[in-house]
């Protein structure tokens with residue numbers, strides 16, 4: 566019996582406000598469903614480096630801009646969604662730092678427990694499936710990051726940041742974030758039948774954040790090598806969800822090869 570084939574129609578990276586070559590893309594993995602020879606088309610969309618640019622406003626020039634802004638990107642996402650039966654939306658991080666609004670929420674009128682950070686308030690409206698943690702997420706310290714992320718109504722993953730337990734023993738290290746997630750995604754196949762597929766999501770940050778944000782991170786977290794971390798967790802993901810396709814590994818290794 567043939568397996569459901571997942572075809573990624575088109576991947577768009579929307580609204581790269583400030584391109585950051587160090588951002589490590591998240592890697593979605595798709596499950597081969599055990600049914601019926603049908604085919605599922607799934608559009609994957611990803612935003613990255615929003616850097617607090619939620620509206621199309623240039624805070625430095627103090628005027629609206631047509632150059633960037635998540636409010637504009639949201640229209641593109643809605644249009645892209647409406648073109649297909651099945652789509653998913655991810656974000657690759659670098660969300661809470663990067664413009665005066667970010668500084669305002671972190672420092673001038675600091676976010677309090679129970680408040681939702683404006684970045685997540687906007688993103689929550691767009692039904693994100695998951696997000697990774699970006700390297701700039703650490704710029705205001707770990708406590709602010711954790712407080713901010715509480716407002717997200719979607720899972721946020723990172724696999725290679727660990728609590729610094731002060732010993733040299735690798736085997737007892739504990740992840741600082743949820744390392745990966747496996748989502749149940751309801752899709753409609755080309756026969757019009759609803760199916761649920763499994764989508765694994767894992768994300769990494771550049772280990773260099775230990776130096777870039779040493780004042781915020783030293784003694785609190787350690788960051789491990791991306792490839793080593795992927796080799797540790799991907800088999801765990803496959804063990805937990807055996808239907809995850811080996812295509813995942815191909816996709817992951819291509820991604821790492823391109824970036825590292």
Ligand SMILES: [Zn+2]
Pocket residue numbers: 583584585588614616659699701
């Ligand atoms: Zn960035």
